Amino acid sequence: DTAVSQTPKYLVTQMGNDKSIKCEQNLGHDTMYWYKQDSKKFLKIMFSYNNKELIINETVPNRFSPKSPDKAHLNLHINSLELGDSAVYFCASSPLGQFTDTQYFGPGTRLTVL
Amino acid sequence: AQSVTQLDSHVSVSEGTPVLLRCNYSSSYSPSLFWYVQHPNKGLQLLLKYTSAATLVKGINGFEAEFKKSETSFHLTKPSAHMSDAAEYFCVVSTRRDYKLSFGAGTTVTVRA
Numbered sequence: 001d002t003a004v005s006q007t008p009k010y011l012v013t014q015m016g017n018d019k020s021i022k023c024e025q026n027l028g029h030d031t032m033y034w035y036k037q038d039s040k041k042f043l044k045i046m047f048s049y050n051n052k053e054l055i056i057n058e059t060v061p062n063r064f065s066p067k068s069p070d071k072a073h074l075n076l077h078i079n080s081l082e083l084g085d086s087a088v089y090f091c092a093s094s095p096l097g098q099f100t101d102t103q104y105f106g107p108g109t110r111l112t113v114l
Numbered sequence: 115a116q117s118v119t120q121l122d123s124h125v126s127v128s129e130g131t132p133v134l135l136r137c138n139y140s141s142s143y144s145p146s147l148f149w150y151v152q153h154p155n156k157g158l159q160l161l162l163k164y165t166s167a168a169t170l171v172k173g174i175n176g177f178e179a180e181f182k183k184s185e186t187s188f189h190l191t192k193p194s195a196h197m198s199d200a201a202e203y204f205c206v207v208s209t210r211r212d213y214k215l216s217f218g219a220g221t222t223v224t225v226r227a
Contacts, residue, residue, distance in 0.1 A: 004157070041152075041202055043217040056214055090157060099213035100146045100165040105157035 003027050004106040006091050012112045013081055021076045021109045023091030031097030032074035034066060037088040049074055050097045081113045116141040118207050120218035127195045128226045135190040135221050137205035147188040148206040149179055200225045
């Protein structure tokens, strides 16, 4: 059983399109996250939700909109895709969102914008 | 603000020899420190973490790390490298003040047969 799953694994699309990435965790965790990993493998947090409430919103273009329908799901919608959005996007979850928590990562979604 | 510096971008070792990955952190508050590993085209997996208990932390697959407050370091070691240890390793810090994870730039480990 996959603990944190993401779909799709690969996403290739044209500039200007709108796309979504879905994430689900079956660990019963309260907190979920989205990270972006750039081409140099640098990881940066984008968003965090705790029990469906947004608690971290880093400096991310407002073309990116997270949505959490319930605490087991955190989806990422991206409008008007740009070349610079090409990256690997990771979803993660943690039990309570505390600074000592282990975060559990999904396998990633590789987004390529042409 | 908190930050992490991984002192080596790339480490190459022979199979069976020790591995040392160096990490220094900066934080105004007591930190939690983590090492995560990312194998090619995979997600990240926790190797070990320090959260203010014992300063010598043992993790999975024979890895361990020592928290040294005086040196603001959290270096990762393994006595004998295996081919399966070839991966990207990230040192990560979080604090009570800024509880999001801040990642280092990563260290790529290659293991020679």
